[in-house]
Amino acid sequence: MKLFVFSALVGFLFIPTGCGPTETKVQRGNREQVLHLSNGSEPESIDPHIVTGVPEHNVISALTEGLVTEDPVDLHPVPGMAESWDISEDGNVYTFRLRDNAKWTNGESVTAQDFVRSFQRILTPSLASKYAYMLFLMKNAEPYNKGELKDFSQVGARAIDDQTLEITLNNAAPYFLSLLNHYTWFPVHLPTVEKYGNADDRGNPWTKAGNFVSNGPFRLKEWRISDVMIVEKNPDYWDANTVRLREIHFYPIESIETQDRAFRNGGTHNTYEMIPAKIEQYQKESPELVHIDPYLGSYFYRINTQKKPFDDVRVRRALAMAVDRESIVKNVTRGGQMPGNYFTPPNTAGYTTTARIPTDLEQAKKLLAEAGYPEGKGFPKASIIFNTNESHRAIASAIQEMWRKHLNIEVELINQEWKVYLDSQRNGDYFLSRAGWIGDYVDPNSFMDMWTSWSQQNQTGWSTDVYDELIAQAGKTGDAEQRLEYFQQAEEILMAEAPIIPIYIYTRVYLLDPAVKNWNPTILDHHPYKHLYLESN
């Protein structure tokens, strides 16, 4: 009945608005090389020195290019703004030669000074860049960012001439070139920034459409807040011949249900995420749309080692051993995740750990008894905190049940609102806490240095000198094989001491229209836009 009434209304509204659209955005996009992307949330900003998120990365990587850029298949560094580079024998000094035809969207040349000034800007303490530490590999970058060093000329970035840039590192780092693809290393056009305010003012409106100057394969055309961000092909880009897309429209669609409906209705070429309950159905009905890509991230629980009974390594190991990871990925997450008895995702820049925390119920029971809780008797009431989210709850419930069944211990589940959860974790106000870590760059260091005593990200209260020393050694050695060996040893310690319970290795699960070509599964979920094109079958 209601629908009947509605049809009457629709009929009424339909006449003045004319016919409904016959061609969807995606269909028209395919004809006109306009890519419509679901991009999660609204970008906080497009200033590469300010932002921290993934949706921001997706937009910035279309607009801006660093010294190197990424191979579309395996993301290895290929020439970007720099056409070539030399590495000193000890691996500490990189000399980049910038291209003649590297241009800003305002027509000016991209110079070595632009890079030096950009590095200086992001490291300026008053800019308060959350990600400035990504540059700490560079000589004296850290003391400058902390305000201990005032003279920027002592920092390891120097413009030898307009087109030659020299970067000096603290130690040789084999992942340095890959790291350059992190947006914190991207250049900004300082004269433009300064035109609209102070370079160290976070609120500087230089990022608005019309003000923004960049150097990437695309340029900013329009930014309608919470609606769409439109970038168009940049004709002055040095490699413009490769760029086949005419425009990309980034839509901030946060709800996964809305993403799903938008995709089905031809509003977007992809979904940003996928409703877990629908994965199987899609795989059955339209497998060509479903993408399950390996992703450089680890899902785990932090254990607060400062709180009893978790100060006892036997208790921590017992808990970690009583988690059936196979069952979690098969029955709970169901998105092709890999069960993780280790922390660093396998094959990260040639590193696959041999360390394991086994799933071993007998051993777990034994350890718990040794720690003074035979059959779970007398085990104090503990809890798992997680940020409010259905998937986190489902995983926590599964683990709660496993511990109850196998170890006879009770843990309580506490969901907390996001910021409250962050606060609890930060202040050590928890027993067990759900966490996830996505690598910033493809190197084991991105996963291992967070467990050192000096890392802000540790938050477990756990540290050992041996571990710290191994990570420090790995940072210093010039021998690539030796370096991986240090990481192996470090991860062995991490698994043996178990300040964390690794659970699974992430995948990226999403839908993608088959018309999008050259879109490859990459471990960082980067899909260099300049190689993409659209072709409907």
Add this chain to the structure above:
Amino acid sequence: MIRFILRRILQTIPVLWAVATLTFFMLRLAPGGPFADERAVSPEVQKALEAHYGLDKPLIAQYGEYLFNLIQGDLGPSFKYPGRTVNEIIQIKFPKSMELGIYSMSIALVFGLTLGVIASLKPNSFLDYVPSSLSMVGICLPTFVLGPLLVLVFALKLKWFPYPGWDGPAYKVLPSATLGFFYAAYIARLTRGGMREVLTQDYIRTARAKGAAAHTVILRHALRGGILPVVSFMGPAFAGLVAGSFVIETIFNIPGLGKDFVTSAFNRDYTMVLGLVVFFAALIVVFNTIVDVVQVWLNPKLKLE
């Protein structure tokens, strides 16, 4: 009437002050700050961030500064979106929410009043049961069910409407209808109730006795009194509608203000939360004033003074 409105404006000032003050201090009591992130920031960066936004000053000084800026209409910079001010965000998003609000309210009034009046004429008859049950269904069916349902039928299956977004007239039909039907259901029930009461009054009997045509009695004499409950409902309802709806904006991905009411609180975007609350409070005061004026106009028994 001018005096009445002026007095209302004067009364608004302490209301807004109280709202701003309460919100300001309650926000600061909430655990977690605007700069907390999955990746913890170093103490140095945290300090610099606080210094940039003036959060390092004593709370009372921050409060004083906030009020001082508020008086000048400056709601401050957004913490979550560097480079944008709260004023700017409201300026960009409010018109969209308002547009959606106006369309929905129009649909709600047309359908709600019609159904309500029909239902009131012959109580406990077929003509009453049908509209009354319809409005009951409308009240019980939440927008987060009706919205996806309409999308499924009219966008995904029939392909009559594009989805999602807010790009042109065709995009606006489904969200306006979803929200409109929900309010129509309320209005229908209020109208029916109001009309039932008025139709038993002596002056209606008098009008009938004097031989006025049935439709004249209903539309000219009864409706004027019968919709009074609807009018009082309209004030806060309309303020709520134009300020945006979290659910509808999420389902249809509309760049309105409704989502920000929720997300800014989650983000601990202090200035954004404060700005929105003060803005919404002001809206309610404005619409309530309008409602008061309309009520006096409709009901000769009331006076503004």
